[in-house]
Amino acid sequence: MNNRKVRVRFAPSPTGPLHMGGVRTALFNYLFAKKNNGHFILRIEDTDQTRYVQGAEDYIIESLKWCGIEIDEGIEEGGAYGPYRQSDRKEIYKEFAESLIESGKAYYAFDTPEELDAMRERLKEEKSSIQQYNAVTRTDMRNSLTLPEEETNSLLKESPYVVRFKMPDNEEVIVEDIIRGKVKVNTNQLDDKVLFKSDGMPTYHLANVVDDHLMKISHVIRGEEWLPSLPLHVMLYRAFGWEASQPEFAHLPLLLKPSGKGKLSKRDGDALGFPVFPLEWTDPKTGEVSRGYREDGYFPEAFVNMLALLGWNPGTEEEIISMRDLISSFDLHKVHKAGAKFDHEKAKWFNHKYLVNRSDEKLARLYQKVLREKGISVEDIYVINVVKLIKERTNFVSEFWDQSYFFFKAPTEYDAKFVKKRWKDNTNKILSELKMQFEIVETFNHENLEKVIQDFLEGKEFGMGQVMNPLRLTLVGAGIGPGVLEIAELIGKEETLRRLQAGLDNIKKE
Numbered sequence: 120m121n122n123r124k125v126r127v128r129f130a131p132s133p134t135g136p137l138h139m140g141g142v143r144t145a146l147f148n149y150l151f152a153k154k155n156n157g158h159f160i161l162r163i164e165d166t167d168q169t170r171y172v173q174g175a176e177d178y179i180i181e182s183l184k185w186c187g188i189e190i191d192e193g194i195e196e197g198g199a200y201g202p203y204r205q206s207d208r209k210e211i212y213k214e215f216a217e218s219l220i221e222s223g224k225a226y227y228a229f230d231t232p233e234e235l236d237a238m239r240e241r242l243k244e245e246k247s248s249i250q251q252y253n254a255v256t257r258t259d260m261r262n263s264l265t266l267p268e269e270e271t272n273s274l275l276k277e278s279p280y281v282v283r284f285k286m287p288d289n290e291e292v293i294v295e296d297i298i299r300g301k302v303k304v305n306t307n308q309l310d311d312k313v314l315f316k317s318d319g320m321p322t323y324h325l326a327n328v329v330d331d332h333l334m335k336i337s338h339v340i341r342g343e344e345w346l347p348s349l350p351l352h353v354m355l356y357r358a359f360g361w362e363a364s365q366p367e368f369a370h371l372p373l374l375l376k377p378s379g380k381g382k383l384s385k386r387d388g389d390a391l392g393f394p395v396f397p398l399e400w401t402d403p404k405t406g407e408v409s410r411g412y413r414e415d416g417y418f419p420e421a422f423v424n425m426l427a428l429l430g431w432n433p434g435t436e437e438e439i440i441s442m443r444d445l446i447s448s449f450d451l452h453k454v455h456k457a458g459a460k461f462d463h464e465k466a467k468w469f470n471h472k473y474l475v476n477r478s479d480e481k482l483a484r485l486y487q488k489v490l491r492e493k494g495i496s497v498e499d500i501y502v503i504n505v506v507k508l509i510k511e512r513t514n515f516v517s518e519f520w521d522q523s524y525f526f527f528k529a530p531t532e533y534d535a536k537f538v539k540k541r542w543k544d545n546t547n548k549i550l551s552e553l554k555m556q557f558e559i560v561e562t563f564n565h566e567n568l569e570k571v572i573q574d575f576l577e578g579k580e581f582g583m584g585q586v587m588n589p590l591r592l593t594l595v596g597a598g599i600g601p602g603v604l605e606i607a608e609l610i611g612k613e614e615t616l617r618r619l620q621a622g623l624d625n626i627k628k629e
């Protein structure tokens with residue numbers, strides 16, 4: 120590695136919501152920047168106006184914020200190398216395209232879409248291995264290399280044109296990718312890509328290379344889908360004479376579907392039963408809503424931790440890693456080449472781990488919101504105690520209610536299946552006797568209740584299950600929940616006795 124100041128960029132196109140693979144790219148850039156005391160830059164690549172989607176740029180910014188990925192230079196933050204939105208840099212690219220024409224590295228092309236189609240047809244008929252505009256086919260087309268100068272000049276004034284890169288003949292392009300190793304291509308395999316379009320906008324390739332150069336980007340870290348563009352980009356650095364300051368490249372492995380077959384695409388998300396977007400997204404055209412990790416109840420720390428381990432690990436068994444530790448252990452050289460399989464169950468497991476590690480007070484605050492929405496008003500301390508008992512059994516705060524509703528309201532009905540299985544002929548008698556024992560307990564905590572039950576069972580011909588299961592039924596109404604004596608302790612003596620009596624009155628085995 121050279122001694123340049125580390126400057127990396129995340130360069131999404133605002134063509135829709137950011138996919139979780141995109142968030143991972145941003146995250147790896149961020150981790151690498153922070154690890155190396157560098158800068159993380161957000162550059163919006165919006166030169167393809169036909170694919171622009173309303174709201175996508177804000178969505179990207181909000182997603183990064185939610186994940187705790189801090190931007191050093193960007194649209195909102197500013198910086199010495201702005202503007203950071205490519206549509207605001209339009210004028211810059213034209214000059215660079217023209218400079219390539221002047222040096223003979225690019226040319227104007229006037230071919231209409233029909234002429235281009237005809238070329239493709241012709242090549243197909245000839246069964247040619249060439250399928251594109253390149254060193255061979257360019258000689259038959261209408262461009263500034265084949266047309267007389269006057270004609271070129273007048274066409275430039277009156278008809279639409281593009282600028283194409285003049286891909287040199289038979290040159291070796293060799294570039295070392297940090298993750299993939301040596302990438303080697305002969306220019307004969309490459310085509311004359313359009314650099315500047317007839318709408319006055321640069322293409323991705325030109326704008327991307329020019330901006331990486333002008334913004335002094337030291338490392339380009341991006342998804343594997345951009346690997347095929349790498350040789351062209353290297354050729355552009357050569358054409359501009361920027362080889363000496365060319366960034367280093369690292370192409371990240373793809374995120375694969377849970378089956379391991381194929382790339383995890385934007386469309387897979389809701390269809391496969393999990394979100395593929397960090398935040399919920401409403402399509403501005405169709406109104407269709409796609410799920411988001413945030414709205415699904417994931418903690419951003421859990422989401423980030425899960426993403427960081429898709430295609431990389433610190434080389435230890437450790438899986439729960441804070442952003443701080445991710446930064447200190449991050450190493451681009453340890454990123455895997457093979458695609459990383461996304462595992463939804465594992466994602467939930469990460470959230471579970473972060474949830475149980477959260478303080479009961481914090482979780483109670485989140486749960487209070489849910490309770491208030493249900494019109495339930497209880498003291499914080501009570502909710503804290505509930506959370507303490509149930510959090511191990513959940514992955515999300517949204518699951519709290521199903522695990523704990525009985526702490527807030529007495530059962531009004533009883534699970535019929537459970538009654539059938541657990542409410543025996545002698546149950547009424549057993550519970551009535553137990554109730555009497557409970558009535559005389561002074562300090563009504565689960566330890567004391569446990570002792571009461573043990574004494575109660577002594578010398579009797581029935582066991583623990585015949586007491587505890589029906590007791591649970593009276594307190595909860597079903598066969599769920601944490602320890603039944605803990606439940607009794609928390610709802611308190613009075614409420615326990617009331618529910619016990621209600622159970623005795625109302626539960627009848629058919």
Ligand code: GLU
Pocket residue numbers: 129130131132164323327340341342345
């Ligand atoms: N605008 C490209 C994208 O949407 C950026 C690719 C790159 O990082 O070079 O992913």
